Amino acid sequence: MEEHARGAEARAQSLCTSALERLRVAEMRAEAAERAQREFVISTEDKLKEACRALEQAQTCIEAQKNKLTAAELRAEIAEAEARQANEALALVEEAIRKRLLCARPDTHSRSTAVA
Template sequence: MARRNLRALADRGENVLSFARPSIPDSGETALNLVYQAAEVFRSIEDHAKETEARAQALCKSALERLKLAEMRTEAAERARRELITEAECKLQDASRALTQAQSRIEATEDRLTAVEFRAQAAEAEAREVKHALALVEEAIRRRLLCASPYAVGRLTAVA
């Protein structure tokens, strides 16, 4: 209000300022202006608070969505990890079974080989015995049947 008075004086061309107090009706108008200004400040503060709250809610909502996505990715990664572990365990069990079967086949083959070697040794021993027995039979035949005549002894010696 005081500014209006100063402007009014300036508009009239007066170079003198008056420091007199404004009249009571001006005080009411000034008070009313101050109330309006205060109300405007409060509205501005409320608007700012509402905007801030809206931004905060939007940030919270966005953070919650990102958190849910992160949890979903974590759960998916955990499921994939468990599946990989299960798959690896299955493969290890399969490999272990295959190794056990291979070892069993190797042991069975070694046992058969050992048995074949024993049979071969027994067959060789038997062949030697048969050969020795045959030699004894031949010798006995020579001595008993062919040695009856002196002519046959010379012939047997030549053949042998």
């Protein structure tokens, strides 16, 4: 009976030792999983911050490009207006030249009718 009790005690001791070892392994796995999760969260947060910075830079760049485009459009409108004014001035100069030439021609025109 004593031997049977010692055998049962040895088995119980072995079961306890095995259970403790499995518990340690499970705790180590849980700690490793928690570390991996923390690292993942930190990595994800870093990537998110980097993405936010990139987005802000892109938005700043887009805004600057919009401002440049607006300025270019304004310069183009001003250039078009100046070109219209220059064309109008050129047309006035051409008209003035034609009038002068036509004023000078009636004399030559009247002479050629007199000769005919």
